[in-house]
Amino acid sequence: MLKFLGRRLIQTIPVLIGVTVLTFSMMLLIPGDPAQIMAGESASPAQLEAARERLGLNDPVPVQYYNYVSGVVRGDLGNSIRSGRAVSTEVFGRMAPTVELAFYSTLLSVFIGLTAGVVSAVRRYTFIDSALMFGALFGLSMPNFWLGLMLIQWLVIGTGWFQGFGWFQASGWGTPQQMILPVITLGTAGSAIIARMTRSSMLEVIEQDYIQTARAKGVSEKKVIYKHALRNAMVPVVTVVGLQFGSLLGGAVITETVFAINGLGRLIINSIRARDFPVVQGGVLVFAFLFVFVNIMVDVIYRLLNKRIDLN
Amino acid sequence: MQEEVNLNTGSPSGQEPVNHNIVRFQDFWKKFYRNKSALIGGTLIILLILTALIGPYLTPYGPNAQNYDARLVGPSLEHWFGTDHHGRDIFSRIIHGMSITLRVGFSSVLIGMTIGVAFGVVSGYFGGWVDTIIMRFMDILLAFPGILLALAIVSVLGGGMNNVIISVAIFSIPVFARISRGSTLEVRELEYIEAVKALGASDFRIIVLHVLPNILSPIIVQATLNIATSVLTASGLSFLGMGAQPPTPEWGAMLSDGRNYMWDAPHVSTIPGLAIVVVVLAFNIFGDGLRDALDPKSKN
Numbered sequence: 001m002l003k004f005l006g007r008r009l010i011q012t013i014p015v016l017i018g019v020t021v022l023t024f025s026m027m028l029l030i031p032g033d034p035a036q037i038m039a040g041e042s043a044s045p046a047q048l049e050a051a052r053e054r055l056g057l058n059d060p061v062p063v064q065y066y067n068y069v070s071g072v073v074r075g076d077l078g079n080s081i082r083s084g085r086a087v088s089t090e091v092f093g094r095m096a097p098t099v100e101l102a103f104y105s106t107l108l109s110v111f112i113g114l115t116a117g118v119v120s121a122v123r124r125y126t127f128i129d130s131a132l133m134f135g136a137l138f139g140l141s142m143p144n145f146w147l148g149l150m151l152i153q154w155l156v157i158g159t160g161w162f163q164g165f166g167w168f169q170a171s172g173w174g175t176p177q178q179m180i181l182p183v184i185t186l187g188t189a190g191s192a193i194i195a196r197m198t199r200s201s202m203l204e205v206i207e208q209d210y211i212q213t214a215r216a217k218g219v220s221e222k223k224v225i226y227k228h229a230l231r232n233a234m235v236p237v238v239t240v241v242g243l244q245f246g247s248l249l250g251g252a253v254i255t256e257t258v259f260a261i262n263g264l265g266r267l268i269i270n271s272i273r274a275r276d277f278p279v280v281q282g283g284v285l286v287f288a289f290l291f292v293f294v295n296i297m298v299d300v301i302y303r304l305l306n307k308r309i310d311l312n
Numbered sequence: 313m314q315e316e317v318n319l320n321t322g323s324p325s326g327q328e329p330v331n332h333n334i335v336r337f338q339d340f341w342k343k344f345y346r347n348k349s350a351l352i353g354g355t356l357i358i359l360l361i362l363t364a365l366i367g368p369y370l371t372p373y374g375p376n377a378q379n380y381d382a383r384l385v386g387p388s389l390e391h392w393f394g395t396d397h398h399g400r401d402i403f404s405r406i407i408h409g410m411s412i413t414l415r416v417g418f419s420s421v422l423i424g425m426t427i428g429v430a431f432g433v434v435s436g437y438f439g440g441w442v443d444t445i446i447m448r449f450m451d452i453l454l455a456f457p458g459i460l461l462a463l464a465i466v467s468v469l470g471g472g473m474n475n476v477i478i479s480v481a482i483f484s485i486p487v488f489a490r491i492s493r494g495s496t497l498e499v500r501e502l503e504y505i506e507a508v509k510a511l512g513a514s515d516f517r518i519i520v521l522h523v524l525p526n527i528l529s530p531i532i533v534q535a536t537l538n539i540a541t542s543v544l545t546a547s548g549l550s551f552l553g554m555g556a557q558p559p560t561p562e563w564g565a566m567l568s569d570g571r572n573y574m575w576d577a578p579h580v581s582t583i584p585g586l587a588i589v590v591v592v593l594a595f596n597i598f599g600d601g602l603r604d605a606l607d608p609k610s611k612n
Contacts, residue, residue: 014451015448015451018448018451018452018455019456021452022464023464026464026467026468029468051414117439133576136591137587137593137596137597141540142585142592143544143548143564143589144488144548145548145564145567146581146588147583148575149570150582152581153574153581157574157575157578246457247457248458249456249457249458250457250459250460253459253463253552254548254552255461269463272463272554273466273553284456287460288455288456291456292455
């Protein structure tokens with residue numbers, strides 16, 4: 001296992017280097033002079049030159065990249081133009097809500113997705129199956145910012161009822177009342193994907209010989225489904241769940257904007273609007289690193305699960 | 313949100329020689345015709361395209377015609393979908409926005425597919441270090457979760473629909489590269505490719521005439537589903553204010569405008585979202601149907 005983990009980590013290095021090259025080039029590609037943006041519109045030529053020197057913009061590009069990467073390795077992502085604070089402080093201070101949001105949404109989508117997928121597979125070609133699968137398709141086709149707004153509009157505003165109980169709050173993060181709607185918003189598409197995956201994976205397993213054998217042996221249908229079929233059908237589903245967690249991290253960008261959650265995604269959006277490029281660059285980099293490591297974890301879990309199944 | 317198709321075809325209709333194309337097409341058509349969701353999705357898409365082409369000539373109001381006496385009016389006979397904060401007719405704006413949405417969907421997928429498939433086929437066909445370099449590059453693009461890659465690109469390029477198309481196209485390159493690489497790996501091993509090679513055909517000729525036609529089905533399915541994803545991503549960018557600029561009747565931007573009037577006029581943000589759902593749903597239904605019709609493993 002350790003060997004596998006080590007190999008997997010080494011494989012990641014070129015990807016991480018590539019990611020830094022891309023985020024580094026963001027700074028080279030933005031229209032206009034970065035020094036001008038940093039120093040402000042009204043900067044004098046001397047101030048501009050000073051900013052250029054300070055940012056190392058007079059160095060050749062490879063040297064600039066080297067300086068950037070050695071900064072990243074030391075945890076130095078530059079300074080925010082708006083606040084003047086270190087980007088790393090800004091970015092890491094905002095990470096918790098984003099990760100929590102993605103995590104709870106993944107939990108929700110696993111719960112709903114698995115239930116719906118199994119029910120659909122067991123009741124194949126019935127009305128329930130069709131209804132669930134159409135629901136999944138619909139969930140997959142909804143823009144999550146729209147779903148979020150609809151929840152606010154019809155649940156929070158539409159029925160003062162919920163508000164009276166203080167149940168839902170349409171902004172912020174931390175209390176259950178604040179977390180329910182964003183988690184539903186972000187988790188819906190994931191539920192849909194996991195439900196579809198579970199259904200098709202279950203159907204494939206149910207047709208296998210050993211399931212027929214188990215049935216022929218007189219094992220109860222419940223046991224066949226839950227003990228034999230579900231366990232084996234889980235293997236591809238785990239991968240999807242892992243990928244989901246990653247893509248929910250990205251989806252958090254929009255959900256955070258809708259619900260005014262002060263997470264990493266909202267930080268990036270606000271920084272793009274304010275042309276605070278060091279923060280955008282740092283935020284995007286941290287998102288990518290986070291995603292890459294989530295993927296490694298998924299691989300490890302997948303392998304562990306697979307091993308257990310092999311042993312069984 | 314991105315869903316990769318796993319056709320997992322032993323070889324996508326590849327065991328038959330290529331010159332059976334016509335038979336294959338008839339076979340496909342039969343399956344397609346019998347497949348309800350492909351038929352429903354396909355019909356819906358045709359209707360949507362017709363609306364985008366003809367609709368703008370038939371709308372009761374111009375997309376940007378303002379009527380300050382009728383602001384934030386709910387749906388009525390006069391204004392089917394109501395009006396927004398400038399008194400613009402939302403029905404007319406939705407119809408005019410249809411072509412924007414479809415154009416973004418089709419063109420970004422066309423660009424992303426062309427580049428992605430080229431990378432994927434070259435990668436799978438040649439293997440070795442070419443494969444390693446291309447696929448590592450795709451891994452790098454995939455390291456940016458979800459909408460983030462598109463967002464980062466738009467933040468560099470600046471807003472506007474053309475930049476949205478470019479960024480969404482780049483966003484979908486890795487998906488196509490992976491799928492076409494996988495299928496190419498399978499096709500490459502087929503005996504008749506060996507035979508063509510032995511006859512002295514050039515690599516380019518083999519790729520274009522023999523590999524590509526045999527990996528088309530999974531690519532077409534993915535393209536259809538990707539149009540759905542692209543429409544969602546593009547409207548998300550516009551919702552965040554990074555895409556279409558006012559007064560363009562782009563649905564994501566319209567929805568975002570409606571946020572300020574959720575209390576008094578909930579229809580302003582509800583209706584553009586429904587429009588997005590209809591388009592995305594149509595492509596998802598069609599894609600699902602196509603997958604069933606094209607997948608040799610499916611039983612109907």
